[in-house]
Amino acid sequence: MYFYNFEDYEALFDLIDYSRVQAGLFFKLIRYYNLKSIDELYVVCKAKRPKKEHVITSNIDSHIARAIDLLLYPKKELIFPVARFYGERLKAFLKANSFEVLFTKDLLRGEPLIYTIDLIVKYNSQEALKDKLKEFYLFDRFLNEEKGRLEFLSKRGHIFNLYVANPSNFGTLFFILSFKESLLEKLRSIFPGYAFALNGIEYGGKVHTFSKEEEVFEFLDMQFIPYELRWDGESIDKAVKKEIPQLVESKDIRGDFHNHTYFSDGEGYLEDLVEISGYLHYDYVGVTEHSRTQKTGNGINVIDWYMERDLIEKLNRDISPFRILSGLEVDILGDGGLDFPDDIIKQMDIVILALHHPEWGTLDPNEKIAYGMRSGLGSILAHPKDRYWGRKPFFELDLSYLFENAKRHNVALEISSIPDRIGFSAEELKEGKVSRVKFAINADAHAPGYLKNMDIGIIRARRGWLTKEDIINTYTLERLREEGFLKNG
Ligand SMILES: [Zn+2]
Numbered sequence: 001m002y003f004y005n006f007e008d009y010e011a012l013f014d015l016i017d018y019s020r021v022q023a024g025l026f027f028k029l030i031r032y033y034n035l036k037s038i039d040e041l042y043v044v045c046k047a048k049r050p051k052k053e054h055v056i057t058s059n060i061d062s063h064i065a066r067a068i069d070l071l072l073y074p075k076k077e078l079i080f081p082v083a084r085f086y087g088e089r090l091k092a093f094l095k096a097n098s099f100e101v102l103f104t105k106d107l108l109r110g111e112p113l114i115y116t117i118d119l120i121v122k123y124n125s126q127e128a129l130k131d132k133l134k135e136f137y138l139f140d141r142f143l144n145e146e147k148g149r150l151e152f153l154s155k156r157g158h159i160f161n162l163y164v165a166n167p168s169n170f171g172t173l174f175f176i177l178s179f180k181e182s183l184l185e186k187l188r189s190i191f192p193g194y195a196f197a198l199n200g201i202e203y204g205g206k207v208h209t210f211s212k213e214e215e216v217f218e219f220l221d222m223q224f225i226p227y228e229l230r231w232d233g234e235s236i237d238k239a240v241k242k243e244i245p246q247l248v249e250s251k252d253i254r255g256d257f258h259n260h261t262y263f264s265d266g267e268g269y270l271e272d273l274v275e276i277s278g279y280l281h282y283d284y285v286g287v288t289e290h291s292r293t294q295k296t297g298n299g300i301n302v303i304d305w306y307m308e309r310d311l312i313e314k315l316n317r318d319i320s321p322f323r324i325l326s327g328l329e330v331d332i333l334g335d336g337g338l339d340f341p342d343d344i345i346k347q348m349d350i351v352i353l354a355l356h357h358p359e360w361g362t363l364d365p366n367e368k369i370a371y372g373m374r375s376g377l378g379s380i381l382a383h384p385k386d387r388y389w390g391r392k393p394f395f396e397l398d399l400s401y402l403f404e405n406a407k408r409h410n411v412a413l414e415i416s417s418i419p420d421r422i423g424f425s426a427e428e429l430k431e432g433k434v435s436r437v438k439f440a441i442n443a444d445a446h447a448p449g450y451l452k453n454m455d456i457g458i459i460r461a462r463r464g465w466l467t468k469e470d471i472i473n474t475y476t477l478e479r480l481r482e483e484g485f486l487k488n489g
């Protein structure tokens with residue numbers, strides 16, 4: 001396997017899988033710049049050379065640089081999607097070697113930041129597992145070993161931590177490790193006669209062990225708690241009363257509202273979005289390019305918007321009943337006004353409001369958002385909480401004011417599926433739900449493959465107790481229209 005002088009194939013292929021950017025584009029960059037390594041690719045993308053030199057027209061080079069940084073360079077803390085990516089790699093390796101293995105701890109709960117990649121293996125012989133791990137393509141060296149636990153460092157500087165559970169007690173161990181540690185105290189207070197320990201649950205003078213986790217819930221007469229709720233003490237209270245709601249799931253999602261193509265700063269065509277939406281069994285996909293003042297995002301003008309809308313109408317005739325929703329990610333300007341004429345915005349199916357430049361003008365950013373919502377033209381507010389992970393927040397968000405306005409003006413708040421846009425915390429989503437705010441989970445695709453990141457947003461939503469009702473992507477087009485989220489069409 002040789003392509004010019006490029007040497008880091010293993011890392012490149014992981015980068016392609018994780019970033020969901022078209023594989024062909026990487027080869028184009030490698031060939032054009034005669035790249036030899038990932039480090040060279042990083043330097044070229046970081047300097048935005050491909051864009052400056054017209055090798056690509058989109059902003060995908062900066063996305064690639066971010067993905068390299070997050071995925072391939074050592075980090076003390078990993079964002080959840082990166083930890084999950086590596087966790088899945090090890091899981092697949094172990095499964096191929098006939099081990100039964102699951103995620104555990106922070107990774108299982110989808111915590112936003114993860115320090116060690118924790119898995120639990122059902123196995124009798126720790127020695128045999130240890131030998132096998134040395135064959136894992138990312139294995140570097142063992143850091144720690146004790147009875148029932150193996151810790152190793154990967155070649156990319158990430159720490160893997162494996163719990164080895166005897167099959168007869170696998171259920172108990174899995175149950176206990178799955179909860180945030182501070183919640184064990186809560187379990188003890190709710191079940192005073194029980195002692196929860198890794199080797200079994202002591203009750204009535206006897207230690208009970210369980211091979212399956214379901215048996216533990218049965219034994220305690222509790223409803224099953226979804227993994228994403230095991231950070232929250234309230235989940236235990238509700239499980240005892242059997243009042244845990246049915247959280248949103250992948251199969252509930254009917255579409256995605258917020259995506260970009262070559263018309264603005266995306267790396268892909270309308271047809272590509274349609275194709276991947278079909279693969280995901282969606283009924284609709286929104287196309288929302290950046291608006292004209294969004295220079296870094298190749299914002300489009302009115303003429304471009306009409307042109308794209310005409311293309312969408314043409315395509316829609318061919319692909320019915322699937323629908324491309326034609327819209328715009330419209331900037332909220334310094335005075336709270338919108339970056340496109342109202343009469344054009346009124347012709348759109350879906351309107352995503354976005355405050356990319358809170359520093360423009362003198363108005364408080366929270367007020368700018370409120371003005372934008374008050375226009376009555378918006379369907380969704382894009383990425384309300386933050387910029388990319390690791391960068392300083394835009395401004396201090398007034399959450400209760402945001403919720404109040406979102407509810408009043410019927411604007412759904414976005415939960416981004418972009419791996420490094422962590423967005424609302426689980427607690428904040430819970431608060432939004434109490435305020436009866438609606439949410440939309442969006443890929444914000446800048447390459448069509450990003451649509452497949454939807455499950456990241458779903459996990460974020462589930463951690464905030466959100467159900468199908470709370471998420472407008474689970475609605476049919478008819479319902480979206482009835483409830484005013486779909487403006488036309
Ligand atoms: Zn945006």
Ligand SMILES: [Zn+2]
Nearest residue numbers: 258260329444
């Ligand atoms: Zn966007």
